Amino acid sequence: MPSPRRIGLLLAGTALLALACKKDEEAPEGPSGPDGPTPLTVSLPPWVIDSLGPMPQPADNPLTVEGVALGRRLFHEAMLSDNGTMSCATCHVQANAFSDPRRFSLGTNGAVGTRNAMAIVGLAWSQNLFWDGRRHTLEGQAHDPVTNPIEMRNTWPVVVQRLQADDAYVDRFEAAFGTRTIDSTLVVKAIAQFERTMVSFGSRFDRYYYGGDATALDAQELAGMALFTGMGNCVACHTFGLMSDDQLRNNGVDNPAVDPGLGGVTGQPQDIGKFKVPTLRNIAVSGPYMHDGRFNTLFDVVTFYGGHVQAGTPNLDHAMTPLVGMGNFTGEQKEQLVAFLNTFTDEAFLTDPAFSAP
Numbered sequence: 001m002p003s004p005r006r007i008g009l010l011l012a013g014t015a016l017l018a019l020a021c022k023k024d025e026e027a028p029e030g031p032s033g034p035d036g037p038t039p040l041t042v043s044l045p046p047w048v049i050d051s052l053g054p055m056p057q058p059a060d061n062p063l064t065v066e067g068v069a070l071g072r073r074l075f076h077e078a079m080l081s082d083n084g085t086m087s088c089a090t091c092h093v094q095a096n097a098f099s100d101p102r103r104f105s106l107g108t109n110g111a112v113g114t115r116n117a118m119a120i121v122g123l124a125w126s127q128n129l130f131w132d133g134r135r136h137t138l139e140g141q142a143h144d145p146v147t148n149p150i151e152m153r154n155t156w157p158v159v160v161q162r163l164q165a166d167d168a169y170v171d172r173f174e175a176a177f178g179t180r181t182i183d184s185t186l187v188v189k190a191i192a193q194f195e196r197t198m199v200s201f202g203s204r205f206d207r208y209y210y211g212g213d214a215t216a217l218d219a220q221e222l223a224g225m226a227l228f229t230g231m232g233n234c235v236a237c238h239t240f241g242l243m244s245d246d247q248l249r250n251n252g253v254d255n256p257a258v259d260p261g262l263g264g265v266t267g268q269p270q271d272i273g274k275f276k277v278p279t280l281r282n283i284a285v286s287g288p289y290m291h292d293g294r295f296n297t298l299f300d301v302v303t304f305y306g307g308h309v310q311a312g313t314p315n316l317d318h319a320m321t322p323l324v325g326m327g328n329f330t331g332e333q334k335e336q337l338v339a340f341l342n343t344f345t346d347e348a349f350l351t352d353p354a355f356s357a358p
């Protein structure tokens with residue numbers, strides 16, 4: 001599947017990819033100097049900047065060394081939950097690409113949610129957060145789990161009071177934002193900064209497709225890539241780069257819809273059954289799959305796409321047309337597709353100490 005872009009990138013090579021995804025400096029956590037917090041740039045492979053553009057950052061919340069370090073700490077901070085037992089990382093587990101290996105997450109009181117916790121990968125480029133796209137910024141998104149009655153079950157005044165009572169946190173907020181007065185806006189800004197650093201562009205697929213390493217994929221995986229871009233039409237929605245076009249689409253999992261998805265947010269009939277196209281980066285480790293975690297394995301997922309798409313589903317996406325009535329993938333084709341999906345795993349991302357609990 002050679003692309004014009006790839007030819008231009010052959011020179012980028014593995015040496016540059018080895019530098020990819022490493023942050024420029026380790027984050028100190030003490031108060032910043034008189035010049036304020038230290039700007040931070042996440043190093044990205046040249047092809048990422050070429051195809052996705054520089055990492056978007058809100059003007060009022062640029063990445064800083066101190067802000068990211070604080071966000072990392074807050075992401076792993078159980079004080080955010082009502083009874084001090086749960087952090088963001090409880091449901092967003094690094095080894096699972098910051099998704100939840102359980103089908104449904106449990107709140108601090110044991111209440112069961114209805115959707116599978118999503119991976120956190122490459123979201124700096126995402127403008128639609130949650131399965132139903134109800135949030136449009138990482139800052140906005142980070143407000144919600146803290147007060148969600150089936151998640152952290154807390155209130156923001158309690159969170160702020162707890163952090164404000166902790167001198168080490170007050171110092172860290174001053175270092176990151178120049179103020180000793182903590183509020184919820186600063187908490188979500190720090191968390192969002194940390195999340196923006198969670199980029200994963202170091203998979204075998206990247207080495208092959210963007211790095212020009214022809215040996216990085218084997219024949220079975222290449223056959224899977226041909227299905228992905230050819231008869232399976234997967235690439236129409238799971239576009240190369242982020243492996244998601246960041247849109248909300250109906251891929252025909254239920255007819256009639258059980259969960260209204262975007263339709264529950266907009267109230268529009270034409271949005272019913274539309275869900276965020278999730279990234280496929282690190283997909284091998286981020287199961288179970290779909291908004292409700294209905295499929296345990298990637299084999300189950302490709303079995304669905306090859307022959308079990310609900311044909312008459314209202315709002316079914318046009319890009320699904322080739323898959324409707326296509327007939328089943330053969331056993332061999334399913335194995336090939338799964339083999340290709342497995343090439344999106346980025347071990348360095350899943351084990352990067354910069355993302356673990358500080």
Ligand code: HEC
Pocket residue numbers: 075080086087088089090091092105106107113115116117118119120123126128129130131132138141142145146150151152191276
């Ligand atoms: C109890 C489990 C749980 C906790 C705790 C939790 N989340 Fe989530 N998270 C989920 C679930 C479930 C979803 C999907 C919910 C939906 O789509 O309605 C989700 C979705 C997200 C998304 C959207 C990803 C995307 O691609 O759109 C982000 C980002 C996120 N969570 C970050 C956080 C942060 C930051 C925290 C801590 C402040 C946190 N989560 C705490 C379960 C949890």
Ligand code: HEC
Pocket residue numbers: 131228232233234235236237238248249250251253274275276277278279280283286288289290291292298301302305306317318319320337
């Ligand atoms: C019309 C756009 C579209 C096409 C074409 C498409 N997908 Fe999807 N894909 C989606 C959407 C939307 C979801 C989420 C649906 C849900 O949660 O119910 C999804 C979910 C998935 C998931 C689960 C991801 C997760 O984190 O749970 C996998 C794996 C997947 N698709 C692989 C594929 C493969 C392989 C193909 C080609 C055979 C394909 N997709 C074709 C839109 C599409």
